[in-house]
Amino acid sequence: MDSTATAEENMDYGEESEEKTFKKKKDKGKKAAKVKKSQEQTMKKEETEPSSVDAAPSTAFPPTFSVSEIKNKQRRHLMFMKLKQEKRKLRLEIRKKRKKEREALGDKAPPKEVPKTIENQRIYDETTVIPEDEEVAFDEGTDEFSAYFNRLTNPKVLITTSDRPKTRTIQFCDQLATVIPDAHVYYRRGLALKRIVPQCVSRGFTYLMVINEDRKVPNGMVLCHLPDGPTAHFKISNVRLRKEMKRRGKEPTEHSPEVILNNFTTRLGHSIGRLFAALFPHDPQFVGRQVATFHNQRDFIFFRFHRYIFKNEKKVGIQELGPRFTLKLRSLQKGTFDSKFGEYEWVHKRHEMDTSRRKFHL
Amino acid sequence: MVSKSQDCSIWLGSETGILKGVSLTKKQAFNFCEMSSLSRDQEVCVLTWGDPQESEVLVGCANGTVKTFSTEKGIFTESRECADHLQGKFTGLAVTDSALITCVESGLLKVWKEGSTDTVEINAGSGVCRMRQNKSQRSRVATGGKENPLKVWDLDRPDKPIFTAKNVKNDWLDLRVPIWVKDMAFIPDSDKIVTCTGHHQVRLYDPCTPQRRPVLEVEFGEYPLTALALAASQDSVVVGNTQGQLAVLDLRKGLVRGCLKGLAGGVRGLECHPTLPLVASCGLDRFLRVHSLDDRKLQHKVYLKSRLNCVLLSSSSLEYGGEDLSGDVEEVKQERDSEEDEVWDAMETVTEKTKRHANEEPEVGNTEAEAKKKRKVAKK
Numbered sequence: 032m033d034s035t036a037t038a039e040e041n042m043d044y045g046e047e048s049e050e051k052t053f054k055k056k057k058d059k060g061k062k063a064a065k066v067k068k069s070q071e072q073t074m075k076k077e078e079t080e081p082s083s084v085d086a087a088p089s090t091a092f093p094p095t096f097s098v099s100e101i102k103n104k105q106r107r108h109l110m111f112m113k114l115k116q117e118k119r120k121l122r123l124e125i126r127k128k129r130k131k132e133r134e135a136l137g138d139k140a141p142p143k144e145v146p147k148t149i150e151n152q153r154i155y156d157e158t159t160v161i162p163e164d165e166e167v168a169f170d171e172g173t174d175e176f177s178a179y180f181n182r183l184t185n186p187k188v189l190i191t192t193s194d195r196p197k198t199r200t201i202q203f204c205d206q207l208a209t210v211i212p213d214a215h216v217y218y219r220r221g222l223a224l225k226r227i228v229p230q231c232v233s234r235g236f237t238y239l240m241v242i243n244e245d246r247k248v249p250n251g252m253v254l255c256h257l258p259d260g261p262t263a264h265f266k267i268s269n270v271r272l273r274k275e276m277k278r279r280g281k282e283p284t285e286h287s288p289e290v291i292l293n294n295f296t297t298r299l300g301h302s303i304g305r306l307f308a309a310l311f312p313h314d315p316q317f318v319g320r321q322v323a324t325f326h327n328q329r330d331f332i333f334f335r336f337h338r339y340i341f342k343n344e345k346k347v348g349i350q351e352l353g354p355r356f357t358l359k360l361r362s363l364q365k366g367t368f369d370s371k372f373g374e375y376e377w378v379h380k381r382h383e384m385d386t387s388r389r390k391f392h393l
Numbered sequence: 394m395v396s397k398s399q400d401c402s403i404w405l406g407s408e409t410g411i412l413k414g415v416s417l418t419k420k421q422a423f424n425f426c427e428m429s430s431l432s433r434d435q436e437v438c439v440l441t442w443g444d445p446q447e448s449e450v451l452v453g454c455a456n457g458t459v460k461t462f463s464t465e466k467g468i469f470t471e472s473r474e475c476a477d478h479l480q481g482k483f484t485g486l487a488v489t490d491s492a493l494i495t496c497v498e499s500g501l502l503k504v505w506k507e508g509s510t511d512t513v514e515i516n517a518g519s520g521v522c523r524m525r526q527n528k529s530q531r532s533r534v535a536t537g538g539k540e541n542p543l544k545v546w547d548l549d550r551p552d553k554p555i556f557t558a559k560n561v562k563n564d565w566l567d568l569r570v571p572i573w574v575k576d577m578a579f580i581p582d583s584d585k586i587v588t589c590t591g592h593h594q595v596r597l598y599d600p601c602t603p604q605r606r607p608v609l610e611v612e613f614g615e616y617p618l619t620a621l622a623l624a625a626s627q628d629s630v631v632v633g634n635t636q637g638q639l640a641v642l643d644l645r646k647g648l649v650r651g652c653l654k655g656l657a658g659g660v661r662g663l664e665c666h667p668t669l670p671l672v673a674s675c676g677l678d679r680f681l682r683v684h685s686l687d688d689r690k691l692q693h694k695v696y697l698k699s700r701l702n703c704v705l706l707s708s709s710s711l712e713y714g715g716e717d718l719s720g721d722v723e724e725v726k727q728e729r730d731s732e733e734d735e736v737w738d739a740m741e742t743v744t745e746k747t748k749r750h751a752n753e754e755p756e757v758g759n760t761e762a763e764a765k766k767k768r769k770v771a772k773k
Contacts (some may be wrong), residue, residue, distance in 0.1 A: 157696045158679070158696055164408065164698070165428045166411065166428070166698045166699060167698055168433075169428070169431050170409050170698065172430075172700055194399050250700065298698075336761065357508040365659075365677060371616075371617075372591065372617055372635070373635065374619070374635045374658075374677055375635055375636050375658055375659050375677065376658045376659070376677040376700075377658050377677075377678060378637060378657065378658065378677065379658050380637075380657070383654050383655065
């Protein structure tokens with residue numbers, strides 16, 4: 032269907048060009064001879080065009096010819112459309128042929144080729160964590176989160192914002208506090224983060240989460256693990272609050288949710304994954320049937336919050352509870368928040384690092 | 394284990410307490426420790442060569458022990474307690490002909506003479522960030538740290554520093570400029586000392602002149618500089634900061650010559666090769682990177698799995714080196730290298746000639762009889 036439609040378009044276009052040429056002739060008036068000549072030329076063109084359309088599938092262009100060499104814009108356009116059409120036809124033909132072959136072969140048909148995506152063409156990252164690696168295991172076993180993973184501490188999170196937050200950010204913080212158990216939202220009151228950190232430590236908080244806003248929209252998040260780091264800085268985008276979501280479930284319950292961390296494969300990714308994991312209590316309460324998901328895809332971390340239900344032995348239903356947002360890591364700093372004198376473990380440097388679309392860091 | 398350690402030309406100390414050796418020829422990295430007995434308090438803080446032949450590496454751990462690693466045998470041969478871990482981590486380690494010099498964060502600088510139990514103690518003031526030795530006059534060391542200005546000590550006269558830097562003048566608001574010396578280096582064949590600070594300044598001091606303030610001050614970036622290394626060509630210095638920005642600075646006019654790219658995290662250790670234009674950097678991003686100072690391109694990049702604290706380069710050429718362990722062998726090695734170079738040069742000229750022949754001969758053939766040409770073509 033598509034191919035025929037384009038053909039029609041082409042025809043229309045041809046007619047238009049003819050009209051234009053006629054108009055020109057009218058302007059020129061009585062110079063009949065010239066008009067005749069031009070008419071002849073146009074006629075010739077008209078003759079050549081359909082013929083080329085007919086001939087196109089067999090012999091379109093000489094091999095070194097490119098459409099961009101045509102100097103007439105209209106003609107170039109026409110030829111380009113033709114070229115495109117041809118290619119599409121060819122592709123369809125091949126597809127049909129392949130389908131027939133597959134049908135003919137039946138069960139013996141070779142397995143379908145996996146389409147190339149940016150993810151599966153990813154440039155190999157040498158920091159990808161191999162689970163058997165003793166050294167990495169030791170490094171992770173003794174890092175700042177080891178107290179949580181050894182079940183020595185329970186998470187307690189303080190959520191605050193940049194100074195003078197607007198409605199949307201306040202709502203966002205409130206909703207985050209319903210997702211994360213034992214989270215406390217505090218008004219910032221113009222306090223410096225470096226002075227908040229020791230107070231949080233003395234009151235037994237394990238996380239300080241600061242939502243930054245710009246033009247009434249939350250756009251950044253600082254997630255600082257206490258008492259001794261690390262601190263991650265994220266960009267937040269696409270925040271959707273609960274009331275903006277379609278088909279959302281009822282308000283979440285106070286049960287501690289299950290946590291799903293997807294695709295955190297590299298060493299840096301592991302650190303970030305552990306950072307998120309340590310936000311939630313150790314043992315999820317399965318009665319609540321709530322799941323918080325951090326899904327990493329192409330270095331963007333998508334957060335979703337769902338409630339699930341087993342409808343029968345095979346079917347599962349899920350219902351999104353919200354909020355949803357996307358995070359992108361800007362930097363990971365060793366130690367608690369100190370943007371001036373802190374040592375950075377990883378900083379995203381756009382022009383140095385983003386040289387390939389297939390290179391990912393998490 | 395033996396052959397492994399002999400191949401290595403770069404040594405690194407990690408935060409997990411592992412001594413790592415990297416062989417760039419074989420593109421391999423080795424861990425020299427037992428994986429079962431790892432612990433964080435063995436964190437390697439400083440590394441230095443134990444002898445001029447580079448057959449021993451001294452490893453200063455965070456728990457106050459100095460271990461001796463033999464590159465010939467590939468094992469730790471000796472271990473001794475040199476500091477109390479309450480006084481902080483090691484900030485510097487050096488050897489003279491008969492003594493070992495250690496310095497810890499609290500500012501206690503100790504000289505451990507061989508064969509005798511008594512030590513010379515110097516109090517360099519609190520908050521020492523780094524202690525470095527003058528490579529040409531090995532009894533001289535420099536210290537400096539947070540609110541602790543640069544001091545140069547002569548270990549033969551340990552009572553008083555022979556040079557104490559004076560803080561720079563107050564700024565334009567007439568406020569005192571804070572002191573935070575992070576790293577320093579002696580410029581060979583002169584008394585000059587270059588330091589880098591936590592307030593992103595690089596300063597050049599000249600103890601020969603009566604002026605105790607820096608003779609040159611350069612600012613680089615806006616993050617604390619953490620490491621510094623003098624390039625083989627003496628008029629430039631390489632500095633690195635906490636965000637992983639590396640720059641080559643010119644010490645004559647104080648200009649940035651260029652930046653070395655590719656780092657992702659803060660720099661902890663930086664060292665230049667004594668003769669070749671190469672600089673090795675390591676840090677929190679767990680990579681060892683070797684840059685060329687000529688074109689500032691990244692030459693090698695090795696992932697070493699732990700955060701790295703310090704790096705040590707052997708003085709042999711990194712690509713071929715490692716096998717040479719004593720001075721004699723090294724010389725021989727160098728000769729061989731030059732011979733190889735000659736061989737390569739000769740080969741290149743030969744290939745050029747043949748190429749030229751290949752191009753020219755047919756042209757010659759055109760002018761002459763065609764039969765000849767055919768013959769030649771057939772020959773080919």
